[in-house]
Amino acid sequence: MTTTTDSKPVFSPQIKVPATYMRGGTSKGVFFNLTDLPIEAQVTGAARDALLLRVIGSPDPYGKQTDGMGGATSSTSKTVIIAKSDKADHDVDYLFGQVAIDKPFVDWSGNCGNLSAAVGSFAISSGLVDSSRISENGIAVVRIWQKNIGKTIIAHVPITNGEVQETGDFELDGVTFPAAEVQVEFLDPADGEGAMFPTGNLIDDLKVPTEIVPSGVLQATMINAGIPTVFINAAELGYTGAELQEAINGDAKALAMFETIRAYGAVQMGLINHIEEAASRQHTPKVAIVAAPIDYTSSSGKAIDKNSIDLNVRALSMGKLHHAMMGTAAVAIGTAAAIPGTLVSLAAGEGKRQPVNKGFVTFGHPSGTLKVGAEASQVDGQWQVNKAVMSRSARILMEGWVRVPEEPV
CATH class of the missing domain: 3.10.310.10 (Diaminopimelate Epimerase; Chain A, domain 1)
Structure with missing residues (x-):
């Protein structure tokens, strides 16, 4: 008016x-x-x-x-x-x-x-x-x-x-x-100005409130690649890693828990100074749970055979479990899978299983599966990834x- x-x-x-x-x-x-x-x-x-x-x-x-x-x-x-x-x-x-x-x-x-x-x-x-x-x-x-x-x-x-x-x-x-x-290449995908692993560790003890886990500590891989992401073992939070959206998005307590984990992870990654600041930085970091492959049925009713994937991943975006997988989070998954010793690499079998697709990691998500590849190498003791590749449309x-x-x- x-x-x-x-x-x-x-x-x-x-x-x-x-x-x-x-x-x-x-x-x-x-x-x-x-x-x-x-x-x-x-x-x-x-x-x-x-x-x-x-x-x-x-x-x-x-x-x-x-x-x-x-x-x-x-x-x-x-x-x-x-x-x-x-x-x-x-x-x-x-x-x-x-x-x-x-x-x-x-x-x-x-x-x-x-x-x-x-x-x-x-x-x-x-x-x-x-x-x-x-x-x-x-x-x-x-x-x-x-x-x-x-x-x-x-x-x-x-x-x-x-x-x-x-x-x-x-x-x-x-x-x-x-x-x-459409093939998409993400060159030097480490996100932001800091190191790929901002804490210097492939796996960290992420300190969280004891209401989340009695010990007040979760194992976490925190990586800046594609998008800052905090990876947690699904089993530590009582999940299988094969959950569909309703299993988490219909649980207000679970959503609050994941948001708390995300806020504490953002502080430990150096993205924010205090957990209260996480509310004004909703897009990053992402939080995801990883697990070894198991059979499950996707949201479309498609049967996913555990032998067709290297691991299961479920990621949250803007406070809700994503219906498939964010492309930037897929870059983080591919990058972390290519680096021995991360939770993602360990969930994918790290030397115990042959990958489903050579040079790539194939993971299960709520809507089905996705294949992503990454080239990782160590330079002066620091991991770096030259590029990550995936196909979209x-x-x-x-x-x-x-x-x-x-x-x-």
């Missing part, structure tokens, strides 16, 4: 912002070209956050995001801003915003690995990649600078008749329909404009 006439309020019209609604991997979000945003939202700050919150439909005390583009889950409450890159040997800059559902908050602290698979497709379709780098048929290599964490991502995008090919027969558990395969769902009331910007 801006003015009044004869005591009657006069309301501002909605503004139109060019946008593309895309699925990437098992996530979807609203993509923007930086230059299409209102001037005030083209820079970091309150105006940008207010715009994205209103686009997605947050904060929503009903938890539904009915009045916005969000889908009321961590996988569907996402925004992406793409710009032509001025960084050498890169095509585009990619900035990811995880929008809280019930709070007026956009978390810029990490990347979304799933939506990374859609960035190359969006960039090509939006004319942000030099045409000389796109063949008439074949694979276009898009060099992406991930601005949240300052890392390079390489997307291998299939091209047919000069256009991005989105349809295909590649199946990804957690996505209903097949599509074209991406598709434009809708393109045009989003409309929002003028007030936020």
Whole structure:
């Protein structure tokens, strides 16, 4: 509302912002070209956050995001801003915003690995990649600078008749329909400025309240790769590692426990100074439980044979168990699995079993399975990973404009 006439309020019209609604991997979000945003939202700050919150439909005390583009889950409450890159040997800059559902908050602290698979497709379709780098048929290599964490991502995008090919027969558990395969490489995926293992240890004693475990200590592998992640043995918390969403998301006490573990892990990783700060850093770190492979039935009813996977992993995102696996967490899993002595490597059998896929680790998640590979080596006593690789798919769902009331910007 801006003015009044004869005591009657006069309301501002909605503004139109060019946008593309895309699925990437098992996530979807609203993509923007930086230059299409209102001037005030083209820079970091309150105006940008207010715009994205209103686009997605947050904060929503009903938890539904009915009045916005969000889908009321961590996988569907996402925004992406793409710009032509001025960084050498890169095509585009990619900035990811995880929008809280019930709070007026956009978390810029990490990347979304799933939506990374859609960035190359969006960039090509939006004319942000030099045409000389796109063949008439074949694979276009898009060099992406991930601005949240300052890392390079390489997307291998299939091209047919000069256009991005989105349809295909590649199946990804957690996505209903097949599509074209997009291979994504995460180069030097250690996240943030610190070491890959911020404590210097492959396994730590994570101090937590005694209400969680009587000893007040959990074994944990805390790693900065893809996204900061705290891995815990499922058995220590009374789980098998083969749980589906309802087993955890329907248990308020369990969710509170995992959030407490996440907060204490964030402090020990040096991401925050006090556990109270975790509430303002919801996107990172992630917390995940790992276990040796066992048979289970996925959320789609698909039978997962323990002999088809190397381990089971369940990860939480934005306070809830993820329906599949976050792409960045998959990078963390692949990286940790490649390094002997981590909880992930131990759960995968570490020398006792042959991996299901040579050079890769295949893990079970609530929707099925996922294969990810990583190249790890030790340099001067410190572990480093050159890259992690996985295959995803991406598709434009809708393109045009989003409309929002003028007030936020």
